[in-house]
Amino acid sequence: MSENKTAAFPQPLLFRPLTIATAALAFAxxxxxxxxxxAEMKTDLPEVFAPNVESFALDNGMEVVVIxxxxxxxxxxxxxxxxxxxxxxxxxxxxxxxxxxxMFRGTKNLAxxxxxxxxxxxxGRENAFTAQDYTGYFQRVASEHLxxxxxxxxxxxxxxxxxxxVVEKERGVVLEERNSRVENEPSSRLFxxxxxxxxxxxxxxVPIIGWRGEIEAITRDQLHDFYDRFYTPNxxxxxxxxxxxxxxxxxxxxxxxxxxxRRAEPGERVRPQEPAHETERRVILSDPRVTQPSMTRFYxxxxxxxxxxxxxxxxxxxxxxxxxGSTSRLHRELVMEKGIATSAGAFxxxxxxxxxxxxxxxxxxxxxxxxxxxxxxxxxxxxxxxxGVTEEEVASAQNSLVAAAVxxxxxxxxxxxxxxxxxxxxxxxxxxxxxxxxxxxVTVEDVNAVARRxxxxxxxxxxxxxxxxxxxx
Numbered sequence: 144m145s146e147n148k149t150a151a152f153p154q155p156l157l158f159r160p161l162t163i164a165t166a167a168l169a170f171a172x173x174x175x176x177x178x179x180x181x182a183e184m185k186t187d188l189p190e191v192f193a194p195n196v197e198s199f200a201l202d203n204g205m206e207v208v209v210i211x212x213x214x215x216x217x218x219x220x221x222x223x224x225x226x227x228x229x230x231x232x233x234x235x236x237x238x239x240x241x242x243x244x245x246m247f248r249g250t251k252n253l254a255x256x257x258x259x260x261x262x263x264x265x266x267g268r269e270n271a272f273t274a275q276d277y278t279g280y281f282q283r284v285a286s287e288h289l290x291x292x293x294x295x296x297x298x299x300x301x302x303x304x305x306x307x308x309v310v311e312k313e314r315g316v317v318l319e320e321r322n323s324r325v326e327n328e329p330s331s332r333l334f335x336x337x338x339x340x341x342x343x344x345x346x347x348x349v350p351i352i353g354w355r356g357e358i359e360a361i362t363r364d365q366l367h368d369f370y371d372r373f374y375t376p377n378x379x380x381x382x383x384x385x386x387x388x389x390x391x392x393x394x395x396x397x398x399x400x401x402x403x404x405r406r407a408e409p410g411e412r413v414r415p416q417e418p419a420h421e422t423e424r425r426v427i428l429s430d431p432r433v434t435q436p437s438m439t440r441f442y443x444x445x446x447x448x449x450x451x452x453x454x455x456x457x458x459x460x461x462x463x464x465x466x467x468g469s470t471s472r473l474h475r476e477l478v479m480e481k482g483i484a485t486s487a488g489a490f491x492x493x494x495x496x497x498x499x500x501x502x503x504x505x506x507x508x509x510x511x512x513x514x515x516x517x518x519x520x521x522x523x524x525x526x527x528x529x530x531g532v533t534e535e536e537v538a539s540a541q542n543s544l545v546a547a548a549v550x551x552x553x554x555x556x557x558x559x560x561x562x563x564x565x566x567x568x569x570x571x572x573x574x575x576x577x578x579x580x581x582x583x584x585v586t587v588e589d590v591n592a593v594a595r596r597x598x599x600x601x602x603x604x605x606x607x608x609x610x611x612x613x614x615x616x
Contacts, residue, residue, distance in 0.1 A: 217555070
């Protein structure tokens with residue numbers, strides 16, 4: 144069984160899928176000072192992200208990415224499948240996450256639970272995650288055990304046990320997970336409702352864990368069909384980061400994964416597309432278990448794979464300027480100066496195969512209402528739309544984002560996740576490596592243009608999370 148399904152259950156302040164920017168900021172703990180000018184920033188910071196990365200493809204279509212890091216005798220081994228909750232057949236919501244659970248059961252040559260027992264016996268750790276655009280599995284072990292974890296992962300890619308007894312046993316586990324992490328968690332219930340209201344037609348509006356009634360109705364045959372169609376090597380990306388070299392990984396991958404035959408041709412990932420958003424939507428959830436009210440707003444924006452040149456990079460910089468940390472406009476004004484919020488910020492979910500979200504969040508302090516927090520956030524946004532951002536803010540944001548990405552390269556698991564998420568969401572290794580150089584190209588005019596183009600309330604959905612007894616004006 145996988146231990147943690149954080150991708151399936153975002154919390155209120157963790158709405159962002161993994162991008163270079165968000166992963167870098169998450170993993171960088173050091174304070175970064177901003178240079179005085181954009182020219183200074185460009186000369187001080189690298190223009191290529193993870194320059195030692197190499198990639199190739201096996202004869203059966205499996206993509207391979209190798210990230211050598213010889214500082215410790217440890218390796219992170221990940222297999223990513225280009226399938227997520229947004230690829231599920233209509234009426235089968237949750238099947239991608241359900242299958243993720245089943246991958247930790249038995250196979251033709253492994254008893255139920257033996258996979259996890261073997262990894263644990265090596266002193267390693269493992270996990271898995273389901274998102275809208277991908278499903279991933281990883282192990283972190285001493286580098287001498289790379290062959291074994293490859294053999295284990297290849298075994299469940301080819302020979303998963305999907306017997307009726309196993310399927311039914313795991314259904315109960317998935318339903319209990321939905322109980323504990325959605326039905327009994329007000330913030331997750333709000334996110335689920337807000338997401339459903341935000342996406343008018345796209346399957347991103349369906350919860351990753353699935354709707355209860357559809358989870359209960361998924362059949363063994365449907366799971367088997369989903370597995371056979373999508374869990375084939377030509378739909379997978381292998382990422383190996385750590386104490387390895389490319390020649391070693393190539394030899395092992397060709398021997399082990401190269402022996403797994405293509406079972407299907409998944410085809411192009413064509414989904415229902417999102418129409419233009421022309422009406423603002425609002426969702427309100429009150430629950431007696433809520434101790435800290437909060438508000439969140441989504442705006443419809445393009446992802447890195449959907450954006451025009453430099454739009455996505457400009458949105459990353461805009462999020463950093465307006466709400467990316469303790470020096471951002473929202474934190475400075477709402478938390479530090481006015482003292483009306485315990486937290487306030489912005490986020491951009493840039494890694495997605497289709498359209499995505501830019502958003503804001505805030506939590507009130509003391510007797511301050513959510514309406515007051517919303518009005519204060521709106522005032523900050525209005526100031527940006529009217530007067531724009533400054534040259535100094537753009538330079539500081541560029542420096543922070545790229546420098547944090549440099550720090551993120553100290554974590555092999557972070558690097559593996561960045562490349563895996565990108566390659567399963569429509570980007571390439573070259574796209575990821577070019578990201579610092581593209582960030583450095585963004586101008587003040589680019590940032591102001593995306594703000595004015597996309598921060599339109601008619602493109603938004605807002606969620607309020609309140610204690611049950613709260614009264615709203």
